Amino acid sequence: MTEEVIIGQGDRMLARLESSARGGGAAVVADRLVAMRAFLGDDLRQVEEELGVLEGKATPLHRSARHLLDLGGKRLRPICVALASRVGRGFVPAAREIAVAVELIHSATLLHDDVVDVGDLRRGAPTARVLYGNAASIFAGDWLLVDALQRIQRVGIPGLLDRVLGVLKEMLDAEALQLENRGKLRVPQADYFRVIEGKTASLFRWGMFAGGRAGEASPGQCEALACFGQSLGVAFQVIDDVLDVAGDEATVGKTMFADLREGKVTFPLLVALDRDAGLEEMLREVLGGEETGGEVDIALRIRASGAVEESLALAARLSSEALGHLVALPPGPVRDALEGVALAMLHRVH
Amino acid sequence: MTEEVIIGQGDRMLARLESSARGGGAAVVADRLVAMRAFLGDDLRQVEEELGVLEGKATPLHRSARHLLDLGGKRLRPICVALASRVGRGFVPAAREIAVAVELIHSATLLHDDVVDVGDLRRGAPTARVLYGNAASIFAGDWLLVDALQRIQRVGIPGLLDRVLGVLKEMLDAEALQLENRGKLRVPQADYFRVIEGKTASLFRWGMFAGGRAGEASPGQCEALACFGQSLGVAFQVIDDVLDVAGDEATVGKTMFADLREGKVTFPLLVALDRDAGLEEMLREVLGGEETGGEVDIALRIRASGAVEESLALAARLSSEALGHLVALPPGPVRDALEGVALAMLHRVH
Numbered sequence: 001m002t003e004e005v006i007i008g009q010g011d012r013m014l015a016r017l018e019s020s021a022r023g024g025g026a027a028v029v030a031d032r033l034v035a036m037r038a039f040l041g042d043d044l045r046q047v048e049e050e051l052g053v054l055e056g057k058a059t060p061l062h063r064s065a066r067h068l069l070d071l072g073g074k075r076l077r078p079i080c081v082a083l084a085s086r087v088g089r090g091f092v093p094a095a096r097e098i099a100v101a102v103e104l105i106h107s108a109t110l111l112h113d114d115v116v117d118v119g120d121l122r123r124g125a126p127t128a129r130v131l132y133g134n135a136a137s138i139f140a141g142d143w144l145l146v147d148a149l150q151r152i153q154r155v156g157i158p159g160l161l162d163r164v165l166g167v168l169k170e171m172l173d174a175e176a177l178q179l180e181n182r183g184k185l186r187v188p189q190a191d192y193f194r195v196i197e198g199k200t201a202s203l204f205r206w207g208m209f210a211g212g213r214a215g216e217a218s219p220g221q222c223e224a225l226a227c228f229g230q231s232l233g234v235a236f237q238v239i240d241d242v243l244d245v246a247g248d249e250a251t252v253g254k255t256m257f258a259d260l261r262e263g264k265v266t267f268p269l270l271v272a273l274d275r276d277a278g279l280e281e282m283l284r285e286v287l288g289g290e291e292t293g294g295e296v297d298i299a300l301r302i303r304a305s306g307a308v309e310e311s312l313a314l315a316a317r318l319s320s321e322a323l324g325h326l327v328a329l330p331p332g333p334v335r336d337a338l339e340g341v342a343l344a345m346l347h348r349v350h
Numbered sequence: 351m352t353e354e355v356i357i358g359q360g361d362r363m364l365a366r367l368e369s370s371a372r373g374g375g376a377a378v379v380a381d382r383l384v385a386m387r388a389f390l391g392d393d394l395r396q397v398e399e400e401l402g403v404l405e406g407k408a409t410p411l412h413r414s415a416r417h418l419l420d421l422g423g424k425r426l427r428p429i430c431v432a433l434a435s436r437v438g439r440g441f442v443p444a445a446r447e448i449a450v451a452v453e454l455i456h457s458a459t460l461l462h463d464d465v466v467d468v469g470d471l472r473r474g475a476p477t478a479r480v481l482y483g484n485a486a487s488i489f490a491g492d493w494l495l496v497d498a499l500q501r502i503q504r505v506g507i508p509g510l511l512d513r514v515l516g517v518l519k520e521m522l523d524a525e526a527l528q529l530e531n532r533g534k535l536r537v538p539q540a541d542y543f544r545v546i547e548g549k550t551a552s553l554f555r556w557g558m559f560a561g562g563r564a565g566e567a568s569p570g571q572c573e574a575l576a577c578f579g580q581s582l583g584v585a586f587q588v589i590d591d592v593l594d595v596a597g598d599e600a601t602v603g604k605t606m607f608a609d610l611r612e613g614k615v616t617f618p619l620l621v622a623l624d625r626d627a628g629l630e631e632m633l634r635e636v637l638g639g640e641e642t643g644g645e646v647d648i649a650l651r652i653r654a655s656g657a658v659e660e661s662l663a664l665a666a667r668l669s670s671e672a673l674g675h676l677v678a679l680p681p682g683p684v685r686d687a688l689e690g691v692a693l694a695m696l697h698r699v700h
Contacts, residue, residue, distance in 0.1 A: 115488065
């Protein structure tokens, strides 16, 4: 792997956040991200280096893991860990292990999700499942998870392994709830939040907490970082949901129906179902397979209901809640960077 | 669950080992097992109780886990842990946690295996995959694994969690090797042993070691128990392979071809391929899907090659190797019971 590629991935995320912040007119946010980029460049290079040397065996299992990691991704979780560690004494080797571990856990869930959802594309490339089969993809997920746990164990900070095992249970209980709701349209909002808190926010929460602990931040600061991560994670998922309904109408419709068949409802859809009494019937018809070509109409009606605006307002509240937790941290470039992440979240375009 | 059922499962395994030992004419072995049954009855009841109360949620994920655990199984791994703990101060609560954890890890691998192998039947009932779907079965496996790790973590004995994570890696590397050999007939014997050492023996080894540590046996005794577990695990798998070719010829043929398609070769088959030059060609024809109805012929030729006898001789050597490790333990009922397990292994019929 060339140095440019190694530098590239986490860095590219920062560049993306930055350009989307500028696109959204939030010039102040963009300026903060420029500062963060210089600030974290070396940390992220170390993470990519470590992910790059992980296991060189050539079996289908190991190739599946390699394939997914090599495709990059936003590396948002390692970015969070790196920032959290800098609240204390910085991106020490323990923090690097945590940053790698959190990305590996995330990757493990993607490998299992692609089998469960029969996913064909991920990060613009065929999924490991397509290239190497279900077996390799399932076992590769298991392998990455165990590797992550070994790293956390080796770091040896009391309480971290405990907590991450608890987080894994939360993630699985959320998957369980989602499976249980498969096929339902009117999922209670409480269930929606339980699912995204478990599947997405819990790992952000742990990553921020563990990063703080690795950097030897104070217990109060670590708890503040955990709360920040939790709010940020929920906001992240709500914005993801908004992006799902914000594209070209035909694509939006298709994605939404694929998601619905897997039991995944989005926040804008739940809001729209509450506001537009005729929408549920339309959805049922399309889900029932009757060829009404109604996907485009449905996407338009969701937008017309004001659901996107309500979702953005929720994300803004969550982002502001996240910012509120930062008052426990000393002012300075790290706190500024964390603020930048929470604000940029609202302006991201992918 | 009635008390009878709770008592039943591990106990039933002892009864089975006992009757198969008598069937094989090994009356001395059978007598030892009678003694062991009285000896371990209460320990196994505790294990069943603990497995019985594990997680009552009614989601497809939790039902999948429950379904597999309720079907019972041999509970051989908990039996090993219980015996190992009794080399020291006995089946203390830490030993019970280890016994439950080892059964949960084993169950987690079965849930993933049934998805990978598209298995329809397990322990005489439809698999969780068939009843609740692939997603529930994969996530249930993940859930049981995390639950097992939480138990091992809670026990808090230094080194146990470390070692079990290493064992999980060994198990996955063995799966990786098996996947890599999928579709090959002439797998090197070295690969065969690496696969069964990783997939089967490593968990027996860990269970015996951890049981010894939980019972506070001496470091030397714990290492002897680990070595015993390793040899016992390999012997167990070789006998499993023999049972695969020992039944009705038509069934044997079908099972063998199903296994071969998943990359699973058995020891008797490897031996027979070495001894009977025409066998490989016959196998390729049947595997190639040409309707030769040759399954029965193949099973007969494997038996005619003397492969079964050679496999039994290997299992006997492994069993005797296992017995050799027991000299590090004090003489008495526990050592007798461990000897009984190693000997009964050779006489088991299912």
